Each structure stands twice: as C-alpha cells, then as structure tokens.
Amino acid sequence: MSQHSGSEPEVVEERSGPKTERGRRTLRRLLDAAGEEFGARGYHDTAISNITQNAGVGLGTFYVYFKSKEEVFRALVADMGARTRHAMTESTRGAHDRLEAERLGIQAFIEFVRSHKALYRVVMEAQFVAPEAYRAYYRTFAAAYRQQLAQAASRGEISEGQDDEVRVWALMGASSFLGIRYGIWDAETDSGSVAAAASDLMINGLAPRAQKDKAPK
Amino acid sequence: MSQHSGSEPEVVEERSGPKTERGRRTLRRLLDAAGEEFGARGYHDTAISNITQNAGVGLGTFYVYFKSKEEVFRALVADMGARTRHAMTESTRGAHDRLEAERLGIQAFIEFVRSHKALYRVVMEAQFVAPEAYRAYYRTFAAAYRQQLAQAASRGEISEGQDDEVRVWALMGASSFLGIRYGIWDAETDSGSVAAAASDLMINGLAPRAQKDKAPK
DNA sequence: TCGGAACCTGAATGTTGACTCATGTTTCAA
DNA sequence: TTGAAACATGAGTCAACATTCAGGTTCCGA
Known part of the structure; x- marks a missing residue:
C-alpha cells in the first residue's frame, strides 16, 4: 500500500510542482x-x-x-482521501474506547459529508471516472480501519470477529450509506441521533437484548 | 412514495410497447x-x-x-431494482427467523452481484446518470426492508432499534459494500464465509461477547 | 391481394468540448 | 539590465457522438 511502487511507468511522473x-x-x-x-x-x-x-x-x-481532465479529477480524489482520514482520526482521538470511537466516527463522517457535499460526490463518481483512485481510497481507508479493529480486539474492547476485512467493509458501507442518506439527501436530521442509532446497531447488533430487568411501566 | 404521483408531466408517457x-x-x-x-x-x-x-x-x-440514451438506462435501472428485490425475497423465503434471513440475504446479495456484475454497475452509475432512478431504487428497497424489520421486532426476533430507517440504511450500506468488495472486485472468496462473518457483525455487533464459558483448550 | 400499421435503416446534421499551439507576459537570478 | 525559465492565453483543430429524417421493408387483417 506504499504510495509510489515505482515500477509502473504510469501515472507517477510527478510534475515537480509550480516554482513560483x-x-x-x-x-x-x-x-x-x-x-x-x-x-x-x-x-x-x-x-x-x-x-x-x-x-x-x-x-x-x-x-x-x-495533463488532462482526468488528472485533476484524480488529484481531487486523492486529496479527499487524505482529508477524510484526517477528519476521522481527529474526531475519534478523544474516544475512551473503540465502541465510543465508532459512534464518534459515524457522526463525524456524516458531518464531514455535510460540509463537503460537492467533494464527496467527486469521491463517489471516481468509481466510474477513475476506478483505480477510487479503490485506492477505500483500500487505504480499510487498512487503517482494520488496524484499529485488531488493536481494539487485542485490548478486549471489541469481540474477535471472524474476519476483520469483512467487518471493515461492512462498517465502511454502513457509514457510507448513512453519509449519503443523512449527509447529502437529508442534511436536516440530527447527526447525533443518527450516529447513536447506527452505532447501537454496529455495537450491539440486531439480536434481541438479553432480557435484563425491563421495569414494568 | 407512490410510483405515479400523476402531476408531473414528465417521464411517464409509457410507450405502449411493441405490438408484434x-x-x-x-x-x-x-x-x-x-x-x-x-x-x-x-x-x-x-x-x-x-x-x-x-x-x-x-x-x-x-x-x-x-426516446433517448438516458431512457434505456433508466429502464435498465428499474428492471434491476425489480430483479434484485425478487432475488432477495426468494433467498430469504426459507429463513426460520429474521436473523437467519439476514445471513441468507447477505450471501444471496453477493451471489446476485457476482452473477450480474455488469448490470449492477449500471445501478451504481445511476447515481450520476439518473439520480432519480437511483433514489427510487433504494427508497423502494428501504421501504420493504423497514417493514421486515418492524415485523421481526414485533415478533421479538430482533431488538427494537432506535430508528429503523437508520438501521435499514446501515444494513443496505454494509451489503452494498460487501457486494462490491466480494462480488465484483474479488469474486473468489467463498460467499458463505463472507456472509457468515458479516451477519455475525450485523447480528451480534462489535461489542465483546459476555464471557460465557470459554472452555479451556 | 391490398392498404396501412408497425417496424427498420444508415447517411446526414449539428453540437460539443478536450486538447494544441503559436504567441505573449512576468519573474528573477546573475 | 537582461535573457531565459516559468507562466498565461484563447482561437483553432478535430474527432466523437446523439439525434433526426426521408425513404424503405415486413406483417397482417379484411
């Protein structure tokens, strides 16, 4: 996952950048x-x-x-990748444990999409315009996420899953869709409640709660 | 959410279809x-x-x-919506309860994407080419899914969530990403294991399992 | 067996827009 | 002060389609 593998004659060729x-x-x-x-x-x-x-x-x-229309587009996607990861890292920095980090992350992601609607659209469209950039975006994201999960699992904060790659993609998918649904299509609903409901699902799952002590109303 | 609101002079105009x-x-x-x-x-x-x-x-x-290039495209998206819902309904028909249905549904979805790679791409691209058709696809899907969850909850098969709309979008997002990751990008991995790992997450969540009786090896 | 409905065709039209290039202008180190 | 590197420009080139249209061909009921 290194940025410059250096053997392909493609893409790279870094324009050394403006001099003035x-x-x-x-x-x-x-x-x-x-x-x-x-x-x-x-x-x-x-x-x-x-x-x-x-x-x-x-x-x-x-x-x-x-060099071309596509090149700016790719540059934009890469830039958004960095910005998104940065926003996620920041938002979960204060979390007490991974479960809390999940909730904070979901909320931060929705907020992030809301405040970068246009740019986020670019990321999604990259799937068709610049597929390689799109994949890189998620591969990079997934790698970091997987590491978070592995560490949290070894600390006992979350369960050992059957397959972290699968968990990561499911979690990314959930956030991504919530980002579209509540970040772009409907930017009114309180992001805190959405994140609360979503993280409850991601943390506790769909299974019925073990009947604790449902105090009779 | 009715299909034909009837006031817009748009879209509708159903070509009555070929006669011969x-x-x-x-x-x-x-x-x-x-x-x-x-x-x-x-x-x-x-x-x-x-x-x-x-x-x-x-x-x-x-x-x-x-009438136009876009029109075929829309027709294709609508067709895929119907086919996808049908495949999901079929695959979960034999499920004993909703939790099992979730697992079967995830697996069936991955399989479905695998065997309709091209068409599924069309659905995703609709987000940019025919946004209204894309939204309709997911709105319709979400409505049906929400109903499933509500019924299952009333039967006690799953927990009462904080917000079913949120749960549904998180679940659709998870499946969607797994469909891309394991249906299109990597169609080799056994879909059964993926579905097992994913449904374990969706059903039990990330939270550490209540220490049952970890039999010492 | 006839007439019109349904269907088929591909050359021509018109637009659009990425990219080039020949020609400036600005900056700055020596 | 100067010349060359860096930067700026927009008219012009050119290929790529989406869509139209005028003129067929096929089918079928009466």
Missing part, C-alpha cells in the same frame, strides 16, 4: 474550482472552460498544470 | 445489448451505435424503441 508563488496560487485556484465544478455538475457535464472560468484564468492555463 | 412479436424481440435485444454495453464500458463511453451493433439492428432502430 504565482504558480502555486494558480494551481490552488484551479484545484478549488475543479472541486466546485465537478462537485456541482459531475465529471462529464463539467467542461474545462467551466473550471478555468471559475478559477479566473485562461483556458490554456489549465494544461500548464494538468 | 418481432417488435418485442427487437426491444428485448436492445435492452440486453444496452445492459451489456453500459455494464462493460459505462454510460458515457457507450455509444448508441455500440448498442445497436451488439443487438444486430440498425442505428435508427434504437429510436423506434427509446
């Missing part, structure tokens, strides 16, 4: 504009000219910084 | 071809001429049966 301050500013403008436009209209309905106009630069300038 | 056997055969050919092509190359990289060639009909024939 002016260049760096223009690059950032283009990236921000691309994020906005792709996020709002989708990859195929976005023209390079939309991006350059939004960025306030000439059409040709785009190709000074990117 | 020849027509019905051509329509089916076009639909099958569209499914194959869209599934293999994606919506935007598929040309109408790809579809008509695959179907073995003239280019113009396409427009005898569909």
